[in-house]
Amino acid sequence: xxxxxxPAPLLTALSRSGVGPVALVGGGVRDLLLHRVHNDPxxxxxxxxxxxxxxxxxxxxxxxxxxxxxxxEGVVQRCQEHGAYGxxxxxxxxxxxxxxxxxxxxxxxxxxxxxxxxxxxxxxxADDLARRDFSINAMALDLVSGxxxxxxxxxxxxxxxxxxxxxxxxxxxDPTRLVxxxxxxxxxxxxxxxxxxxxxxxxxxxxxxxxxxxxxxxEAPSALGTRLRMxxxxxxxxxxxxxxxxxxxxxxxxxxxxxxxxxxxQWPRRLRWAVRLGLPLLVALVAGARQxxxxxxxxxxxxxxxxxxxQWLELRRRLVEQQLEGSPALPEHWCALLEASGCSPEAxxxxxxxxxxxxxxxxxxxxxxxxxxxxxxxxxxLAAGMRQGPExxxxxxxxxxxxxxxxxx
Numbered sequence: 001x002x003x004x005x006x007p008a009p010l011l012t013a014l015s016r017s018g019v020g021p022v023a024l025v026g027g028g029v030r031d032l033l034l035h036r037v038h039n040d041p042x043x044x045x046x047x048x049x050x051x052x053x054x055x056x057x058x059x060x061x062x063x064x065x066x067x068x069x070x071x072x073e074g075v076v077q078r079c080q081e082h083g084a085y086g087x088x089x090x091x092x093x094x095x096x097x098x099x100x101x102x103x104x105x106x107x108x109x110x111x112x113x114x115x116x117x118x119x120x121x122x123x124x125x126a127d128d129l130a131r132r133d134f135s136i137n138a139m140a141l142d143l144v145s146g147x148x149x150x151x152x153x154x155x156x157x158x159x160x161x162x163x164x165x166x167x168x169x170x171x172x173x174d175p176t177r178l179v180x181x182x183x184x185x186x187x188x189x190x191x192x193x194x195x196x197x198x199x200x201x202x203x204x205x206x207x208x209x210x211x212x213x214x215x216x217x218x219e220a221p222s223a224l225g226t227r228l229r230m231x232x233x234x235x236x237x238x239x240x241x242x243x244x245x246x247x248x249x250x251x252x253x254x255x256x257x258x259x260x261x262x263x264x265x266q267w268p269r270r271l272r273w274a275v276r277l278g279l280p281l282l283v284a285l286v287a288g289a290r291q292x293x294x295x296x297x298x299x300x301x302x303x304x305x306x307x308x309x310x311q312w313l314e315l316r317r318r319l320v321e322q323q324l325e326g327s328p329a330l331p332e333h334w335c336a337l338l339e340a341s342g343c344s345p346e347a348x349x350x351x352x353x354x355x356x357x358x359x360x361x362x363x364x365x366x367x368x369x370x371x372x373x374x375x376x377x378x379x380x381x382l383a384a385g386m387r388q389g390p391e392x393x394x395x396x397x398x399x400x401x402x403x404x405x406x407x408x409x
Contacts, residue, residue: 003141005037005046007094010101013066014050014143019059022052023125023140023149030136033158034188040100041238047100051128051140056105057081060088063103071095107131111173114208115224118173126151133177134184135164162193170196171203175224178253179231186235186244192251200251213259217298228256229282229299236281242268245285257299258289266355273353277366279346280305287312287354311347312354319357331369331404334361338370345370361409369407374399 003011005028014022024032026049031038040047052059060079067075071094078091090101108123109131118131125140132138135154142149157164163181170177178200184190192200207213211220235244245267248254254262261267267288274284283305289295292313296306318337338348345366352362374396386392 003032004035005032006048007097007099009067009070009094010063010092010099011143013063013070016066017052017059017062017144019052019054019062021125021142021144022050022059023142025049025051025129025140026132026137029139029141029148030154030158032141033139033155041234043100045098045100048102050101050103050143051106051125052103053106053125056086056088056103060090060103067092067094104128111169113221114172115175115221117223125149130166132166133170133174133180135166136184136190138166157193160193161188161190163190163196164193165196165199168199171200172208174227175203175253175256176227176231178248178251178256179228179235182244182247182251182253183231183235183239185247186240191247197251200253204252204255217294220298222300225298225300229301232282232285232299236285241271241281245271257286258291258295260290261285261288264288269355270353274350277349277353279349279353280308283308283350284353287350308344308346308350311342311344312350312356315343315347315351316354316356319351323357329358329361329409331361331364331407331409332401334365335369335372335400335404338362338365364407364409369404372400372403372407375403 002008003024006024028038028048038047039045050059064076064079075092075094076090077093077098078089080089081087082089087102087104090103092099092101106123106125106128107120108127109118109120111118129138129140129149129151135152135157137154138150138152139154140149141147148155152166153164163184165171165177181190181192185192209221209224235241245254249262252262254264267285270284270287271281273279274281282299282301286292286295286299286301287309292309293306296309301309315338318340322337348362348366351357352359352366376396376399378392378396381392381395382388386395
C-alpha cells in the first residue's frame with residue numbers, strides 16, 4: 001500500500017505492527033481524500049495523527065525499533081509523551097524527510113460541564129472517531145487492511161463541501177469547534193450544513209454556560225478562553241483570515257467573543273491596517289469589543305498585548321479630550337500628546353488601525369515627526385556652557401519644537 005505524504009519506511013513499519021489496530025485519523029485522511037498532503041500549520045511539515053487500539057507507548061517503541069532497523073540510528077529527532085493516556089509526539093527524520101507524528105491511544109470523552117475540559121477514558125476506535133468535531137474529521141484509514149472507516153458519513157459530506165457536527169451537543173461541549181470550522185471553511189471552501197448552523201445559532205442564543213457576557217472575566221470557563229485564543233491565533237496566522245472571520249460572523253459565532261464584535265462591520269478595515277502596520281491581528285480584532293481589556297483577560301492574551309490595548313484606550317481618551325478642547329493641532333502639540341507617558345508607537349499604530357482620531361497627524365507622527373531631533377544635542381549645549389539640569393532638557397525641547405514648526409500637517 002502507498003499513501004501520499006507517508007514515507008514508505010514509516011508505512012511499512014506501521015503495517016507490520018503487532019500493536020493494533022492502527023489507523024491514520026483526522027485531517028490526514030480528510031486531506032488524502034482531497035488529494036492534499038496534511039501539513040502542520042506552523043512548520044509546514046507532514047503532520048500525521050495515528051490512533052491505536054492499545055497502548056500508544058508500546059506502538060511507539062515497536063515503531064522506533066523497526067525504523068532504526070531499516071534506516072539506522074538518528075531516525076527519532078524528538079520524542080515526548082503527554083498526559084495520563086500516553087499520547088506520544090514524535091519528530092522523525094526518514095532519509096532526510098522530516099515528519100511529525102502524533103500517536104494516541106483510542107479514547108472516549110464526555111463533557112460533564114459545557115465548555116470545560118472533557119473527562120477522558122480508554123475506548124475503541126469507534127469511540128475515538130465519535131469524539132471528533134466534524135464528520136469530515138471523523139474518518140480513519142486502517143493501515144493494515146487499507147480500509148476506510150467512515151461511520152459518520154464524512155466522505156459524503158466532503159463531496160458536498162459541507163461541515164456537519166457529529167452530534168447535537170457538539171457546540172455546547174466545545175464552542176471552539178466553530179472556530180476550527182471557520183478555518184476549514186476558509187482553507188477548503190466548505191460551509192456549515194443547515195442542521196449544524198441551526199445548532200450553532202440555538203446554542204449561542206441559549207448560552208448554556210453559567211458565565212454570561214458582562215460577568216467578571218476571571219469567572220469565565222478558563223479552558224474555553226485558552227482554547228479560543230489558540231484557535232484564533234491559528235486562524236489569524238495560518239489561514240485566509242478574511243474568509244474565516246467572515247464565516248464566523250455569518251454563523252453568529254463572533255458572539256462567543258463579544259456581542260459587539262458580532263455586529264461589528266469595521267473589523268476587515270482594522271485588520272488590514274494592522275497587517276500594514278505590523279500589529280498583532282488578534283489585538284486589532286479584540287479592539288472592536290465593548291470592553292477590550294475584559295475580553296483580553298478572558299482570552300488570556302499575553303501581557304504585552306494586554307498592555308498595548310490599555311495604552312490605546314488611554315490614547316483614545318486623550319484624543320477625545322483634545323478634540324473637545326479644540327486645542328491647536330500643530331506638529332509640536334501632536335508630539336507632546338503622542339509622546340506623553342503611557343503611550344507608545346504601537347498604541348499610535350493601533351489608533352490608526354481603529355480610526356481613533358484624525359489619521360493624517362497620527363500617520364505623520366508615526367512615520368516622521370517622532371524621528372525629528374533638535375539641531376543641537378545635549379553634548380553640544382554642555383560644550384557651549386550650559387549646565388546639567390532641567391534647563392538643559394527644556395532647551396532641547398525648545399530647539400526640537402523649532403524644527404517641528406517647519407513641518408506640515
